[in-house]
Amino acid sequence: MLNIFKTDSSGALIELEDFEPGAWIDLVSPTDEELHRVTEGLDIPLAFLRGPLDAEEKSRIDVEDDLTHVIVDIPIIERVGGERGYDTIPLGMLLHRDYFITTCLQPNPILGEFERGTVRSFATFKKTRFLLQILLQVSTFYLRYLGRIDRETDKIERGLRQSMKNEELFDLLTLAKALVYFSTSLRSNDAVLQKLMRTPAIKKYEEDEELLEDVIVETRQAIEMAEVYSSILSGMMDAFASIISNNLNMVMKFLASITIILSFPLMVASLYGMNVPLPFQEDPNALIFVLLISLALSTTAALIFWRKNYL
Secondary structure (H helix, E strand, O other), X not given: OEEEEEEOOOOOEEEEOOOOOXXXXXXXXXXXXXXXXXXXXHOOOHXXXXXXXXXXXXXXXXXXXXXXXXXXXXXXXXXXXXXXXXXXXXXXXXXXOOOEEEEEOOOOHHHHHHHOOOOXXXXXXXXXXXXXXXXXXXXXXXXXXXXXXXXXXXXXXXXXXXXXXXHHHHHHHHHHHHHHHHHHHHHHHHHHHXXXXXXXXXXXXXXXXXXXXXXXXXXXXXXXXHHHHHHHHHHXXXXXXXXXXXXXXXXXHHHHHHHHHHHHHHHHHXXXXXXXXXXXOOOOOHHHHHXXXXXXXXXXXXXXXXXXXXX
């Protein structure tokens, strides 16, 4: 999909049919025809546009002539089998002398914030500021998703306290994997930001320097949060694996105690069902005696198990 946007004099974002200087060209899972239209129309190497379409592409900065290509990893939410999961994908941003070009594998809410006009002081022709604003949104979404992961962890934790199944542990494993992805991607993005500060090819005004510092602060805060949550989650998985095993042992102990308690009436009934002379067999109240003996034995066993916390 190829979309062309441009902010007008009032700051409103309008969609264009053809390329105009100062426009933002947004490529989302583009076709070969759309890629060739951009490369031929703007004289851009095709490799610059194809790079971010590889899910394994690493964060980096490339400078060639008057083109500056920045690739960072952005967080996404994906649905797998009805379950929500977290992952990261590359986002490419190409600074052309007249255009700002973004390339991504799929639609994402980060660029959607700009398309909906929710980002203030946004102009497509201010390419450096646009780049930094996108990077700030990337860090913001990392922090937002990390907060969601933390809340989901708390919810799973409450369920694990009484659980004897492995589903909750699998959910924690999914979140732990997401935190590893986030932490790795954030560190790569931080390296890109450090290089961005030293790259003379990108002109930065005083207000851009302040915005870049904000981006770095947000990114490092996200790195710290991801590392802390990952450490907590790792400890929780080890602890709750033991808790699940302990819960199962407690259930087995309870069932074994009930089995022993119920075995006394069965034992007495079995003895009095034998075809041999037995005490009180001629007594008309023999059944009551048998029931009382069974009840006394079962009650005694139940009290013993209760005092030992087996019940």
